[in-house]
Amino acid sequence: MPDAAHPAPMNERRKFRREGEERRRQDLIDATLDSVAEHGLEGASLRAIALRAGVTAGLIRHYFPGKEELLQEAYAALMGRMTEQAKAALLMENSSPRQRLAAFVTANLNAPIIDARVFSLWATFIGRAGADPSLARAHREGYLGFRNEVEAVVAEVLGAEQRRPDANELRRHAIAINAIIDGLWVEGCLAAEMFSPGELAAIGVKAIEAELGLAPERGKDK
Amino acid sequence: MPDAAHPAPMNERRKFRREGEERRRQDLIDATLDSVAEHGLEGASLRAIALRAGVTAGLIRHYFPGKEELLQEAYAALMGRMTEQAKAALLMENSSPRQRLAAFVTANLNAPIIDARVFSLWATFIGRAGADPSLARAHREGYLGFRNEVEAVVAEVLGAEQRRPDANELRRHAIAINAIIDGLWVEGCLAAEMFSPGELAAIGVKAIEAELGLAPERGKDK
DNA sequence: AGGCTATTTATACACTTGCACAATAAGGCC
DNA sequence: GGCCTTATTGTGCAAGTGTATAAATAGCCT
16 A cells, blocks of 8 residues: 555656667667577567666667667677677787787687677577578678688788799688687687687697698797 | 358368377477577477477477477487587598598588588577576587597597607697588588588698698699 | 757557467277 | 277467557757
């Protein structure tokens, strides 16, 4: 029974603050990624997402035409962050091509790219690539961009060693190196505790140098 | 309006046949995998699964305590088939260790293991490994078993070359080789049309031989 | 200060979901 | 052939889904 001493507190409408549009969209996208990472696509209901973002479900429709579009934007945001971080390691100036390649590999095989949450998101979304052509295309573009970066560095590395690989050889090297990075990334994300810190990166660098036929770096092995 | 000339055909109960228990369970598991592969976990409702299996939804509860258990059994079945096929290639007798390793890699990088549907299923389930510890454990066991197989063949291959690697070196080789296979598998499943038939296997074999420091096979290159 | 507008809440709706359970008939057994 | 078990169907239900839309209020503008 309501206490008449209190000024009729029932049916009170929830207080709220107006945030900027860009901020709200970002919060909603982040909340979406968090929901998907934690409970999968099935658990990512609009109400759950809204709750996590600190708003009510209805608001989502004010910023996104529907759930589909929200998920697409979330996936795009995820891919954007991943490739952005991955490529950043290639921008080092004043270093030999070989050092830059090693730095690239090392960056891709440590936190924050080796991360269970990111992997979970990647797997969840990519699992739908078979059914959703737009997802498949988004992936292929990201993959090709990534592989082209790799191919460019490989060409520089080999060039510095006075070697002139033809296009086909370059392509094969890029595919193999990509596979090494991807494979170690998967293993690291799924069972990080099975590897000591830096171990995956060390294995990756060694494997890639073997693939390229580079002589082991002097003075670094124990 | 029902036509009275026909002998009251309304309210007719659906005809059915009793199948053996094992058969029905398999059908339901297969229907589950098909549903997940096509529409993801979200689209795999009991009714959709039952429809695909040619039964009604209620029957599922007669064979499985709930949806959760059905999904778990489906995942276990998927993993079982994958590793079974993968290991089969290692059983060749009368061949050199190096040939067996190459056969193993080749088998893993062609159909039916390179397959968009299988990959989609793997990704969908593994995406939940972060949230579901039982899934994570199932994966790690499968992964370790796989890696141990690899390690054993690697030891044989190197032994045949009169090399005696220590345990640590062996472990690193196995991790790297596993990564190469996994990475190429992912790339092949996601964009099969980007690679000519046998190309991935060729790249994989070459990369692995480079990793192990094996001399290129005579008489096979171009 | 007071009004305007767009952001936000709240409610309604049709539909689906997993699960429970009663009704039914298929097919082996005597 | 008739009976009995149980595999299978069909229906019902409460909870949750995405979407639509009306009602309210926060905060900028003058």
